[in-house]
Amino acid sequence: xxxILSTTLFFFIVCFSLLLYAKNKSLVxxxxxxxxxxxxxxxxxxxxxxxxxxxxxxxxxxxxxxxxHCTAQACSIRDGSKDFAKEDIFVIGISYDTPESHKSFKxxxxxxxxxxxxxNKKVAKSYGAASSSTFVPGIWPISRMTxxxxxxxxxxxxxxxxxxxxxxEIIDAFxx
Numbered sequence: 001x002x003x004i005l006s007t008t009l010f011f012f013i014v015c016f017s018l019l020l021y022a023k024n025k026s027l028v029x030x031x032x033x034x035x036x037x038x039x040x041x042x043x044x045x046x047x048x049x050x051x052x053x054x055x056x057x058x059x060x061x062x063x064x065x066x067x068x069h070c071t072a073q074a075c076s077i078r079d080g081s082k083d084f085a086k087e088d089i090f091v092i093g094i095s096y097d098t099p100e101s102h103k104s105f106k107x108x109x110x111x112x113x114x115x116x117x118x119x120n121k122k123v124a125k126s127y128g129a130a131s132s133s134t135f136v137p138g139i140w141p142i143s144r145m146t147x148x149x150x151x152x153x154x155x156x157x158x159x160x161x162x163x164x165x166x167x168x169e170i171i172d173a174f175x176x
């Protein structure tokens with residue numbers, strides 16, 4: 001009986017991943033979906049303000065503050081911050097965590113970039129980084145995805161992410 005449950009769960013995960021992949025491919029070349037989210041200080045941040053001020057923007061969606069893989073990913077991006085600055089790339093991390101959680105996570109790991117709180121999951125859904133279906137226990141309802149945006153247009157979407165070297169993946173992808 002356990003193998004039936006395992007097989008069904010595996011099938012669901014594969015189908016979910018394929019649906020997200022198909023939706024995301026259609027976003028390349030289109031305007032990045034607009035949003036207004038709170039940062040770690042509780043200040044409302046509008047995407048339009050960011051896209052007007054910065055030509056190159058990275059938006060990375062991640063499952064959870066302080067989880068091992070998310071911490072490794074954030075620290076990789078932190079460690080690449082000088083390279084991002086040289087390339088004039090503005091970085092934003094988005095998860096479902098609260099602004100208070102983001103504040104603690106940023107302070108603990110000295111993260112020099114913006115973290116935004118998508119508690120109602122609307123932004124993740126608009127970017128195709130979340131399922132519109134209900135939460136499945138034990139599976140994060142947000143996908144680890146990175147969007148490379150230039151002049152407000154999505155240029156590339158990274159889905160096959162190595163968390164420990166993600167900063168290099170982003171820099172290399174922007175140079176293509």
